[in-house]
Structures are given as C-alpha cells and as structure tokens.
Amino acid sequence: MTSGTxxxxxxxxxDGTPTLATVVRVLDRRYPPGTAESWDRVGLxxxxxxxxxxxxxxxxxxxxxxxDEAVAWGADLIVTHHPLLLRGVHSVAATNAKGALVxxxxxxxxxxxxxxxxxxxxxxxxxxxxxxxxxLVDTRPLVPAPAEALxxxxxxxxAAQAGALVDALSAVGAGALGEYSxxxxxxxxxxxxxxxxxxxxAVGEAGVAAHVVxxxxxxxxxxxxxxxxxxxxxxxxxxxxxxxxxLELAAWxxxxxxxxxxxxxxxxxxxxxxxxxxxxxxxxxxxxxxxxDPAGRVERVAVLGGSGDSFFDQVRAAGVDxxxxxxxxxxxxxxxxxxxxxxxxxxxxxxxxxxxxHFASEWPWLTHGASALExxxxxxxTTVETRVSTRRTDPWTGRVAGxxxxxx
Numbered sequence: 001m002t003s004g005t006x007x008x009x010x011x012x013x014x015d016g017t018p019t020l021a022t023v024v025r026v027l028d029r030r031y032p033p034g035t036a037e038s039w040d041r042v043g044l045x046x047x048x049x050x051x052x053x054x055x056x057x058x059x060x061x062x063x064x065x066x067x068d069e070a071v072a073w074g075a076d077l078i079v080t081h082h083p084l085l086l087r088g089v090h091s092v093a094a095t096n097a098k099g100a101l102v103x104x105x106x107x108x109x110x111x112x113x114x115x116x117x118x119x120x121x122x123x124x125x126x127x128x129x130x131x132x133x134x135x136l137v138d139t140r141p142l143v144p145a146p147a148e149a150l151x152x153x154x155x156x157x158x159a160a161q162a163g164a165l166v167d168a169l170s171a172v173g174a175g176a177l178g179e180y181s182x183x184x185x186x187x188x189x190x191x192x193x194x195x196x197x198x199x200x201x202a203v204g205e206a207g208v209a210a211h212v213v214x215x216x217x218x219x220x221x222x223x224x225x226x227x228x229x230x231x232x233x234x235x236x237x238x239x240x241x242x243x244x245x246x247l248e249l250a251a252w253x254x255x256x257x258x259x260x261x262x263x264x265x266x267x268x269x270x271x272x273x274x275x276x277x278x279x280x281x282x283x284x285x286x287x288x289x290x291x292x293d294p295a296g297r298v299e300r301v302a303v304l305g306g307s308g309d310s311f312f313d314q315v316r317a318a319g320v321d322x323x324x325x326x327x328x329x330x331x332x333x334x335x336x337x338x339x340x341x342x343x344x345x346x347x348x349x350x351x352x353x354x355x356x357x358h359f360a361s362e363w364p365w366l367t368h369g370a371s372a373l374e375x376x377x378x379x380x381x382t383t384v385e386t387r388v389s390t391r392r393t394d395p396w397t398g399r400v401a402g403x404x405x406x407x408x
Contacts, residue, residue: 018382020111021049023056023077026376027113031125035145035256036118041083046102047111053077056373058366059389060359062112066389067101071108073387078105079369081126081362083114119365121145121256124372126305129365131260133280134303134324142259142302143314147252149223154216154245155233158203159188162215168236172228174221185218191243202238220249259304259311259325261318267299270322270352277324277354281364284357285396289328291337292352298322302351305361312336315351322352326361359394 024044036042045062057075059066062084070078084098092099105112119125121141131139153174157165166184169175175183191214195201204210221229226246233244268276271294278288300320304311308325309332315323333353340350370386377383 016382017052017054018377018380018384019049020044020047020051020053020077022380022382023053023373023377023384024049024113026373026380027079027115030372030376031115031118031122033118035121036116040117041086042114042116042118045084045112045114046105047077047113051076051109051111053111053384055385055387056370057387057389058370059391059393060362060366061393062101062114063391063393064097064101065391065393067104067108067110069389069391070110071104075110075387077111077113079113079115079373081114081116081119081365083116084112115369119369120305121258123256124368125256126362126365127258127260127303129368130303130305130324130361131262131301132368133364134277134301135264135280136260136262136301136303137265139260139262141253141255141257142261142304142311142318144253144255144257147254149251150220150249151223151226151229152218152220152245152247152249153229153233154218154247155237156191156214156216156243157237157239159213159215161236161238162186162217165217165233165236166219168232169217169219169221169229172221172232173225174229174232175219177220183219186215188213188215190214200240202240223248259302259308259314261300261302261320263300264298267297270294270296270298270354273298273301273322274354277356281356281360282392282394284360284392284394285399286355286357286360286394289355290353291333291355292322292340296321296352298352305365306358309333309336319349320351321349322354324354324356324361326356326358328353328355357394357396359392 033042053076055073055075056077056079057070057073058079060081062080062082066078084101092102094100094103120127153169155165166182170182175181177183191212192209194209195204195206197206199206203212233242270290270292274288274290298321301322301324302315302318302320303324307327309328312332336353343350366388370388374383374386
C-alpha cells in the first residue's frame, strides 16, 4: 500500500466481510483523494458506509451497461475510473440518465466509488498499468509530482522521557516513513537552564542553574500535521517550557506523477510497436493509430493514459522515441508531426505518436486495481471477490472505411 498511517484491522460483518467504509478507507489510501486535480470529483458517490461488501466490480465508466453487469453478478460495489457526477448537479431525480443510474444503484444496494486523476498518478495506477501492459522496464514518472511537504521536529527532552515523547508524536502522525512507523533518531547531551522565581520547573529549582542529561529527538511529519505535532510535544513534554525546533525540509520530486517513461527490453520499429500496443489493450472501433516512419527505431517510450496532447513539451524533454496516449486532436498532433519532420532534417529527434481510444488506454488499470484491493484487504484480515468488467464502454460502436482507407 502507499505511504501513510498504517491501517489497523477493523471488524466487518460476522463472517469477516469488510464494510463499505473499510473498503473506501483502503481505496483512499492507495489512491489519495488529495492527489486528484482540483476540478475532479473522486471518492464514494453512492453507498451506505455500514453495508457489507463481498463483491466489487471494476470498470472504466459508470454507465448503464456496467450497472447491468453489477446487478447480474450480485456486486455490492462498483469501482470506476471515471466519475459519474463530475460537474455540479442540483438534482439526482430519475428523470435524467445520471439520476436514474443513482436510483438504480441505491435500489440494488450497490455502492459506487470513483478513482480518477488520483488513480492516474498513483503507484500501481493508470500510468503504471499501461506501462506494464506494454512491457516497459526502468520506468519513472513523466511529470513527477512533488513529494509531500515535510517538517523535521527536533525536541530536547530528559533522556528518561524520550521514549514516551516518541510514542506521543507517533500517535499524531509523526515518524511515518513508507510502511514504517515510529521512526525517530536520538542523541544525548547536556541541557542547562536557570528557572526564575515565577517558574514551576519539573527539574531543578528557582534561581539555580540546572544541568540535565537530555535526548535530542528528531522525527519527520507531513507539514499539514505541524499544529498537531507541536501540540503533542507540549502535552507530552515534562517541562513547563519545552525546547524544540520545527525545520522545513527541502522539496523534491516524489515517486508518483503523471505518465511514465521507460524502455522496451529490445528495440523495434514503430509499425511493430504499434501492433504490440494494439495486442496489449482492448480492441475498439478506433483501433491504434500511429504517426511517423513505420520503419523508425523505437526503444524509449512515454505513456499517459487518457487525453495526453497537453504533455508534448514534457514528452520531448524526456528524450523518448515514441509517445503512447489517447484522444490526440488533429492540430496538436499535426504540429507535433511537422516538428518531427523539421527536426529530423537538422539531425534532432522528435517522438513518434501512437494514439489509442481513451477507454483502451485506461482499461489495463482495472486488473491492477482489483488485485491491489484484494491484497490490501487480506493484509487487514479480510477480503472481497473482485471482477473486471467485460463490457466495452468505449462510446463508438462502428466505423466505415472510405474508398481509400489509408491514402498515401
């Protein structure tokens, strides 16, 4: 699971089945809602947190066909990539398509949860799943997200109370590093102070210089927990006026972010790579299109699930041979292609393009998400049965070839 405060086993139904609240907590930890874009709407859409969850269906889109499948299978929860209610609504009456879907889910006792742009950037999310489906190795984020802002809390405390202080700070979220908790570093030295006549010292007496063997305790914590950690220091510290520092650590790139960059185990041609991509994702009416020399060499690859033509600058900076994404519009793709032809005359390289259907580019995440949910719940002493939807929810249903389907 992702970093953060470890989840403790929680009771569910009498047979050990988790509640919806437990499943949501697990999903939120793997795909933190705070990492979603500001315009996005992720998390629980429909459902009673106290209901038992035995079967979870994963799908790209929250559409009627997917609900049909969930009802027929007896699912208790649907996890989709795309949100049902992305834009503000003032009514969920069954007089419109989305409202009718909400009513149907509620009547069937099926919850709905969306992991969208937070799943795009997560470890094991949409970008990683597409990279894995294409067999990329040595992957890294195309556009790294900044690591969470951290503070280092340095507290000076009598050595005998150092362990209790570490416990108190750990209880409010300090000292959590990945899957490790209560992480701290201590050293000892001599602290000195002279209490005034109005002081009420825990150690020493008024007007007399005190010398105490103290521990220097250092723990890191997310910056948004600063007030809680400082309050814990004051509450747990035996001194009337504890001595402590709060240091803001330098920012750096995190291990997650938009898209992925990696390489193929062996170089190939653009045409062969496009065929490889087509075999790795669900078939759609659009199929797989590419722009560039069919015999061009391809080894380094950038991928981004969903609409990706706003990332051309970052893709070029990554120095890849080809960019795999979806929803490439005519003008950005045309400009990219013209730039490639111009750069080639000067000996520079501009990436080729491989364009997928939006649905196809994000579908590989479903199996990753389903496996991760099962594993995360097993770690809590419970589990669910998962299924990846077999319904193709790409909106296009047919394609008619022209007189010359691929003109020169």
